[in-house]
Amino acid sequence: MIFNIQRFSTHDGEGIRTIIFFKGCPLSCLWCCNPESQSFGPVLMYNPGLCRKFGDCLKTRNKGITASPDGIQIDRNLIQNPDEFRDLCASKALIVSGEDLSTEQILHEIEKDQPFYSSSGGGVTLSGGEPLSQGAELDVLLTELKRKKIDVAIETSLHIGWERIASVARLTGTFLVDLKHTEKEKFNSFTGGDADLVLENLKMLAKCHDRIIVRVPVIPGFNHTVSEMRSIIDFTKTLYKLSEIHFLPYHTLGTEKYRMLGMDYKMKGNKKVGVEELSGYVDYAHSLGLIAKTGG
Ligand code: SF4
Numbered sequence: 001m002i003f004n005i006q007r008f009s010t011h012d013g014e015g016i017r018t019i020i021f022f023k024g025c026p027l028s029c030l031w032c033c034n035p036e037s038q039s040f041g042p043v044l045m046y047n048p049g050l051c052r053k054f055g056d057c058l059k060t061r062n063k064g065i066t067a068s069p070d071g072i073q074i075d076r077n078l079i080q081n082p083d084e085f086r087d088l089c090a091s092k093a094l095i096v097s098g099e100d101l102s103t104e105q106i107l108h109e110i111e112k113d114q115p116f117y118s119s120s121g122g123g124v125t126l127s128g129g130e131p132l133s134q135g136a137e138l139d140v141l142l143t144e145l146k147r148k149k150i151d152v153a154i155e156t157s158l159h160i161g162w163e164r165i166a167s168v169a170r171l172t173g174t175f176l177v178d179l180k181h182t183e184k185e186k187f188n189s190f191t192g193g194d195a196d197l198v199l200e201n202l203k204m205l206a207k208c209h210d211r212i213i214v215r216v217p218v219i220p221g222f223n224h225t226v227s228e229m230r231s232i233i234d235f236t237k238t239l240y241k242l243s244e245i246h247f248l249p250y251h252t253l254g255t256e257k258y259r260m261l262g263m264d265y266k267m268k269g270n271k272k273v274g275v276e277e278l279s280g281y282v283d284y285a286h287s288l289g290l291i292a293k294t295g296g
Pocket of ligand 1 (some may be wrong): 025026027028029031032033035037038127129130157191252
């Protein structure tokens with residue numbers, strides 16, 4: 001299931017890229033800017049600013065939706081199938097994020113931009129969510145992309161069993177690996193996951209794949225200190241043949257989505273990080289001989 005296709009991106013890999021965003025993630029990072037990606041199924045998003053109160057959603061008689069003077073109220077516990085609301089709201093105040101596309105349909109979308117890949121050295125980037133959490137269809141898609149000689153980058157947290165990573169490694173041009181923290185407790189309290197799993201997977205991947213870029217989301221209150229960032233950079237430096245690290249500054253662009261999903265944004269009050277705040281991290285990485293930059 002995917003929740004977005006972004007065309008003509010010049011981030012997240014070389015050249016001009018089409019980014020396919022898959023739904024479903026084993027982590028739940030508190031700063032996640034795509035919270036609609038975390039669940040594996042479709043989710044309902046409501047933007048009261050667009051609501052024209054025509055009431056098409058109320059006509060479904062779903063008990064989870066009730067009228068209020070400010071628009072509608074949603075009790076998500078009472079909505080078992082968000083698909084009931086797909087394409088129902090003419091003003092797009094109520095939308096369903098998440099669509100099942102076949103491998104052929106995804107390939108068709110990717111191939112629309114093929115001339116731009118050839119001219120720019122680009123390709124497709126699989127993102128999410130966690131693309132490696134997808135099932136066998138992902139392997140079919142990767143095999144087809146390889147056959148068609150379309151470059152593939154996978155953006156991943158590597159928070160998954162090693163067998164899954166090994167199974168896609170030979171079909172993947174570049175791994176863009178999110179390395180969030182090196183400390184087990186801190187990693188777990190902010191993402192719900194296991195840092196050791198990520199670190200061990202990254203060590204093994206570095207031994208068998210020659211195009212990996214480590215990407216570090218720089219998050220105030222989580223890892224934006226000299227000691228924590230040096231620990232991440234030092235770890236990167238130990239990795240076999242791996243030489244490139246990017247620092248991605250925290251931003252608040254996804255916060256509105258939490259309100260639309262009825263979710264609590266737990267990093268309220270955090271200010272966005274300016275790229276100038278990252279120069280010390282870049283300099284330190286350079287001093288160790290790594291290629292380093294800010295941004296994707
Ligand atoms: S790994 Fe990425 S998609 Fe998953 S919760 Fe964290 S930030 Fe969101």
